[in-house]
Amino acid sequence: xxxxxxxxxxxxxxxxxxxxxxxxxxxxxxxxxxxxxxxxxxxxxxxxxxxxxxxxxxxxxxxxxxxxxxxxxxxxxxxxxxxxxxxxxxxxxxxxxxxxxxxxxxxxxxxxxxxxxxxxxxxxxxxxxxxxxxxxxxxxxxxxxxxxxxxxxxxxxxxxxxxxxxxxxxxxxxxxxxxxxxxxxxxxxxxxxxxxxxxxxxxxxxxxxxxxxxxxxxxxxxxxxxxxxxxxxxxxxxxxxxxxxxxxxxxxxxxxxxxxxxxxxxxxxxxxxxxxxxxxxxxxxxxxxxxxxxxxxxxxxxxxxxxxxxxxxxxxxxxxxxxxxxxxxxxxxxxxxxxxxxxxxxxxxxxxxxxxxxxxxxxxxxxxxxxxxxxxxxxxxxxxxxxxxxxxxxxxxxxxxxxxxxxxxxxxxxxxxxxxxxxx
Ligand code: PGA
Ligand code: ZN
Numbered sequence: 001x002x003x004x005x006x007x008x009x010x011x012x013x014x015x016x017x018x019x020x021x022x023x024x025x026x027x028x029x030x031x032x033x034x035x036x037x038x039x040x041x042x043x044x045x046x047x048x049x050x051x052x053x054x055x056x057x058x059x060x061x062x063x064x065x066x067x068x069x070x071x072x073x074x075x076x077x078x079x080x081x082x083x084x085x086x087x088x089x090x091x092x093x094x095x096x097x098x099x100x101x102x103x104x105x106x107x108x109x110x111x112x113x114x115x116x117x118x119x120x121x122x123x124x125x126x127x128x129x130x131x132x133x134x135x136x137x138x139x140x141x142x143x144x145x146x147x148x149x150x151x152x153x154x155x156x157x158x159x160x161x162x163x164x165x166x167x168x169x170x171x172x173x174x175x176x177x178x179x180x181x182x183x184x185x186x187x188x189x190x191x192x193x194x195x196x197x198x199x200x201x202x203x204x205x206x207x208x209x210x211x212x213x214x215x216x217x218x219x220x221x222x223x224x225x226x227x228x229x230x231x232x233x234x235x236x237x238x239x240x241x242x243x244x245x246x247x248x249x250x251x252x253x254x255x256x257x258x259x260x261x262x263x264x265x266x267x268x269x270x271x272x273x274x275x276x277x278x279x280x281x282x283x284x285x286x287x288x289x290x291x292x293x294x295x296x297x298x299x300x301x302x303x304x305x306x307x308x309x310x311x312x313x314x315x316x317x318x319x320x321x322x323x324x325x326x327x328x329x330x331x332x333x334x335x336x337x338x339x340x341x342x343x344x345x346x347x348x349x350x351x352x353x354x355x356x357x358x359x360x361x362x363x364x365x366x367x368x369x370x371x372x373x374x375x376x377x378x379x380x381x382x383x384x385x386x387x388x389x390x391x392x393x394x395x396x397x398x399x400x401x402x403x404x405x406x407x408x409x410x411x412x413x414x415x416x417x418x419x420x421x422x423x424x
Pocket of ligand 1: 042365
């Protein structure tokens, strides 16, 4: 049993300079767990609600003092002195205490902070590394995930110069995280050179640290990625593959996709994506269509699921009910898992199990607004994500996670995941 002595919180700033919160959970036997909460920019309409102050006098209304006060006040008052057997017990208690479907009363940020800080405290109490504790409570064999690393950005992460939000690379045949990061650094350096030659600019980086020059089109990003891989001395489609986060909900309005100056219907958008899949080594297409275009997603799966992951982010929102619907209707074949979309570790774990039972692949993902906290690396490892998606190999809020993976690789027997051969 883990008796909570106190929970508290502090408003801190994330990688965009916006407020978020750090939660602290102290157990009665003296151990403490700390965890900070990330925040998205291209958020799905069905995400749990992070509570922001809405006070225009502080941080443009984005302050988190109400959520902090909820932890320091009601959550602490209710939890202090209570015993919890497991993470699931605590999370169930928090969900009932909040009492709303989307956690808007206490705030998903307040609830997730408490959930994560308790997890860290319990890991410390049981003298286990965080990844091992997460693996044990989930009933999963831990392994290191394959990084899906951001190279170029557009969309909501880069001022909208082109529609597509992120182009990422994966290094499928590597056997270690260290080797993957070496290859990625080579490609990133080549991309930096390409951007400065072609667009006469030095590094202007987007929210997740990717390069964001004024590309003439979304496809120019994919083309530049292939060229960067080649310039770095690797073979596109063999040594290095591409993935794309289209984030289509961001440019869908009034019944059409407003894509790089064109207006496309669902089948036009699917044709566009199928064209990329034919011309580029794409192993994953995330949010290729709008979060409410369920029929379109079914067509996308029929058209491309044998070639590439059809990865649901905004469509699924790490929400078990939405994942069940997508499995039943074959509207996706893989899950992007972000715990702050649903608000507790236990609900995110239910999402993971649903995806696994359906034979889906799982990408454990950071948000565009991150902190230097590294718990995501332990989560992706402990829950044996196929991939981890953290952003580029620049900026310390991203590197905190990659560096944690390097440390786990060097200090444990954990092995890198091996992907199904159809995707390698
Ligand atoms: P977000 O973006 O954190 O801004 O929502 C990440 C993503 O869309 O995957
Ligand atoms: Zn996304």
